[in-house]
Amino acid sequence: MGIGVSTRDLRKVYTSPPPLAGPAARGRLMGGKEKKKFEVVALDGVSLEMEPGEIFGLLGPNGAGKSTTIGILTTRVRPTSGEARIGQFDVWREQVEAKRLIGVVQQRPNLDFALTAREILTFHGAYYGLASADRARRSAELLEKFQLAERANDVARNFSGGMMQRLSIARAMMHDPQVLFLDEPSTGLDPQTRLLLWEIVRDYNRHGKTILLTTHNMEEADALCHRIAIIDHGRVIALGTPAELKASIPGGYLLRLHVSRTSAELVARLECLADVREARENGDRIDLYADRGGPLIGPIAAAVAESGTELYDVHISEPSLENLFLHHTGRSLRQ
Amino acid sequence: MNWTTFFAMLARDAHVARRNVVALLLQTMLQPLLFVFIFGRVMTSSGLMPENYKSMLLPGIIGMTMVFTGIQAVAMPLIAEFQFTHEIEDRLLAPMRIEWLAVEKVLAGMLQALVAGAFVVPASWLLLGKGVTLNFGQPLLFGGVLVLVALFASAGGLTLGCSVNQTQIGLMFSLLLAPMISFGCIYYPWSALSAFPVIQKLVLLNPLVYASEGLRATLAPQYGHIPLAVVMGALLAIDAALIAAGLKQFDRKAVS
Numbered sequence: 368m369g370i371g372v373s374t375r376d377l378r379k380v381y382t383s384p385p386p387l388a389g390p391a392a393r394g395r396l397m398g399g400k401e402k403k404k405f406e407v408v409a410l411d412g413v414s415l416e417m418e419p420g421e422i423f424g425l426l427g428p429n430g431a432g433k434s435t436t437i438g439i440l441t442t443r444v445r446p447t448s449g450e451a452r453i454g455q456f457d458v459w460r461e462q463v464e465a466k467r468l469i470g471v472v473q474q475r476p477n478l479d480f481a482l483t484a485r486e487i488l489t490f491h492g493a494y495y496g497l498a499s500a501d502r503a504r505r506s507a508e509l510l511e512k513f514q515l516a517e518r519a520n521d522v523a524r525n526f527s528g529g530m531m532q533r534l535s536i537a538r539a540m541m542h543d544p545q546v547l548f549l550d551e552p553s554t555g556l557d558p559q560t561r562l563l564l565w566e567i568v569r570d571y572n573r574h575g576k577t578i579l580l581t582t583h584n585m586e587e588a589d590a591l592c593h594r595i596a597i598i599d600h601g602r603v604i605a606l607g608t609p610a611e612l613k614a615s616i617p618g619g620y621l622l623r624l625h626v627s628r629t630s631a632e633l634v635a636r637l638e639c640l641a642d643v644r645e646a647r648e649n650g651d652r653i654d655l656y657a658d659r660g661g662p663l664i665g666p667i668a669a670a671v672a673e674s675g676t677e678l679y680d681v682h683i684s685e686p687s688l689e690n691l692f693l694h695h696t697g698r699s700l701r702q
Numbered sequence: 703m704n705w706t707t708f709f710a711m712l713a714r715d716a717h718v719a720r721r722n723v724v725a726l727l728l729q730t731m732l733q734p735l736l737f738v739f740i741f742g743r744v745m746t747s748s749g750l751m752p753e754n755y756k757s758m759l760l761p762g763i764i765g766m767t768m769v770f771t772g773i774q775a776v777a778m779p780l781i782a783e784f785q786f787t788h789e790i791e792d793r794l795l796a797p798m799r800i801e802w803l804a805v806e807k808v809l810a811g812m813l814q815a816l817v818a819g820a821f822v823v824p825a826s827w828l829l830l831g832k833g834v835t836l837n838f839g840q841p842l843l844f845g846g847v848l849v850l851v852a853l854f855a856s857a858g859g860l861t862l863g864c865s866v867n868q869t870q871i872g873l874m875f876s877l878l879l880a881p882m883i884s885f886g887c888i889y890y891p892w893s894a895l896s897a898f899p900v901i902q903k904l905v906l907l908n909p910l911v912y913a914s915e916g917l918r919a920t921l922a923p924q925y926g927h928i929p930l931a932v933v934m935g936a937l938l939a940i941d942a943a944l945i946a947a948g949l950k951q952f953d954r955k956a957v958s
Contacts, residue, residue: 381958441795444958463704467797477788481718487792490717493710494796538792 369419369575370454370468370545372440377449379410379435379601409435411601412449417579417594422572424592425581426688432601433581434474437550440579441471453546467495470544474551476531480524484515484534487523488541495542509537512567529560536564540571547571549580553587565591585688597692604695609688616694617644619686622655622663627677629653636670656694660685707798708806714793715810719775730771730818731825734763738826741889746833753833758925760826760834761917762888765851767822769913770879772815772855773862776807780863781871784955794956804860804952808945811856812849819848836921843930847916850937854909857941860948864955886910891918893926912936 383405410432417423425433438444439451442462451458456465479487488506497505510516513533518526523534532552539547549568553561568591572578582588588595589609597605597612605612613619626633629648637655638646642663645656657663660683671678684690719726742759745751783790793803827834838844866874885905887895892915895902905911916933918925927933 438958442800442957443791443794463797463799466795469795471795473788473791475788477791479714479789479792480787481721481789482714486717490710490714491792493713494707494793494798496704496706496710496797 370577371419372417372546372577372579373452374413374415374436374440375450377410377413377436377439377451378447379439379444380447381405381407381409409601410446413598413601413603415596415603417577419577420572420575421593422568422578422580422591424588424595425579425598426583426585426588426595426692427598428583431598433598434550437471437548437579437581441469441548442466468545469548470539470542470546471548472535472539472550472552474554476528476535478523478531478534478538480522483520483522484526485510485519487534487538491538491541497542505541509540513537528555529557532556533560536567544576546577546579549578551581551583553582553584589688595688597688597695599696605691612688612691613686616686616691617656618642618658620657620660621684621690621693622657622660622667623682624653624655624667624671624678625651625680626653626671627679630674630676633671633674633676636674637667640666640670654693703802704798707796708802711793711796711803711806712810715806719814727821730767730774731821734767734822735825735829738763738829742826742830756830756833757835757922758891758918759889760830760836761921762886762914763826764819764822765910765913765917766883766886766888768815768819768848768851769855769910771818772811772852773859773879775814776811776856776859777863777866780807780860781866781868784864785868800956801949801953804949808853808856808860808948811859812852815852815855816848819852835924837923838921840920844920846934847920847937850934850941851913851916853941854913854937854944857944857948858909861944861951864948864951882908882910887914891915891925892928909937909940912940
C-alpha cells in the first residue's frame, strides 16, 4: 500500500519561454555571450525520494524549480534528462499508468468553465472510468466535504477564488489517487480556508496517500510536511524533517541588524560576542546567527556604538525554515 | 488505447455543445443563411442573377458552413483553453495518451461540421424557394466528400487552435479566413476564374476550393467543376497534412 515518488538527476532546460511559467520566467538566464539564445535552466540535477504515505514539501522562492518538478512528475513538462517515477512507473515511458495513480492541483485555477461544479467532478470521474453510480456518490460526498454542496449546480465560472481552489482539490481527489500533487495550494486563500485545506490534506494522508506539495510559505511547510526539500535555482539545497532542518541552522536565532554603515571590522567585532555563531554582511544589514535572541541586544548595541556606527533596527526571529533558507542562499524566500 | 476516457471526453464535448445549442446554431448558421437570402433570393428575384444560380450557390454555402463550423468548433476553444482558461489541463492529465485528446477534438469538430451541414441544406433550400435542382444520385461519393471536408475543417481548426496566439484571433479572421472565403469558389465555380489565369492557379492553394468544388461535383454536376478524383485526392492530402501539423502543434502546446 502507498505509492512512492522519486526523481533521479532531473534536469530541465527551457529553450523557449515555458508556457507553464508566469511572467517571472522560471530559473535563471544563462549568459550567452555572442548569440541571444533563450536558455533557462529550471532544474539542475534534482534527485528526490518520497516515501509512500509521506507528506513531502518542496519549498523555495518563485522560479526555484518547484512547478517544473511537479510538471515533470505529472507529464506536463518533458525533462531534458533524468528520470521521474511514480511508484514503479517511469512517468515518461509509462505515461498512462503513471497518470492513473496521480491527482494534480495546479497553481492557477483550471476548472472546466463550461460545466457546473458537480459536472466537473462527474466528468472527471468518467475520464478515469468510474461507474455512473460511483461518480454520483463520490461527487456528492466531496461537494459536501469541501462546503460546495449549495453551489453544486452552478457553473464554476462565477465562483470565488477560494471556491475554485476547493473545487480543484475536490476534483483531484475524485478518482481517489494514490499520490496527490498540490502546487502552491494555499496561494490566495483566506486563513480560514487555508486551515480547512490543511485539515483535508492531513485527512487524505491518513488514508495512506502520498502528498507532494510546493509552497513558499514556511508556516505551511512546517505545519503540514513530514519532510521538506528546499530548492533554489533548480537544485536541492537542504533536505530533512522540519525539525532537522531548523536544527541545522547555526544557533537557530537570527538577528538582522540595520546599521548606518557596515564594515568588516564591525562584523568581526559582532562575531566575537558570546553566543553569536556567525555574522554576515548583507547589504546595509548584518545577519547574526546566534544561540539566543533578546538577551544579545545589549552587547550588540554596545559593539555597534564602539565602532562608531548607529544602530537603526534589530529584528529577531526564532528558529524557522525562513532563517534556514536565508542561511543557505543569503536571500529571503519572499525576495 | 483507453476508449472509456476517450468517449467520456466526447460525451463532455457533446454535453457542452448541447447546452449551447442555440448560440452555436446562430453562430454558425446566421451568416451563411444571410448570404443565401441575399445572393440566392434577392439577386435572383430581382433578375440580377439567373434563376439557376441558386443550385450553383448551394453547394458552396454547404462547404463554407461546414468548414467554418469545424474550424471554429475546434480552434476557438483550444486557443482559450491553452492560453487563457487552462481548462484543458484536466483532460491532459486523464489516463490516456495526450495525442488522443487531439484526435477526440478533431472527431468532435467533424461531428459539429456534419451537423451544421445537415442543418444548412434544408434551411437554405427553404430560403432559396423554387428552382433549386440538386442531384443526390451519388450518395456514397457525396458522403465521402462531406467526411473529407469535415475532417479538413476540424484538423485545420486543431492546427490553427494550437498555433494562433490569443492576440492574433482578429488577424486569423481578416488575413486567413476572409480571403479563404472570397477565393474559395463558394459563390462561383472555379472555371469562372478562367479570365484571371494567375488567380485561378493561386486559389488552388486554398483548401476551401476543393470543398466547394467537391460538393458542387456531387450535388450539382450540371455546372463545370474540377474533376472529382482531383478534388478527393487534394482533400485527402490536405487532411493528412493538417492532421500531422495539428498533432505536432498540439504536443508542443500540451507539453513544455
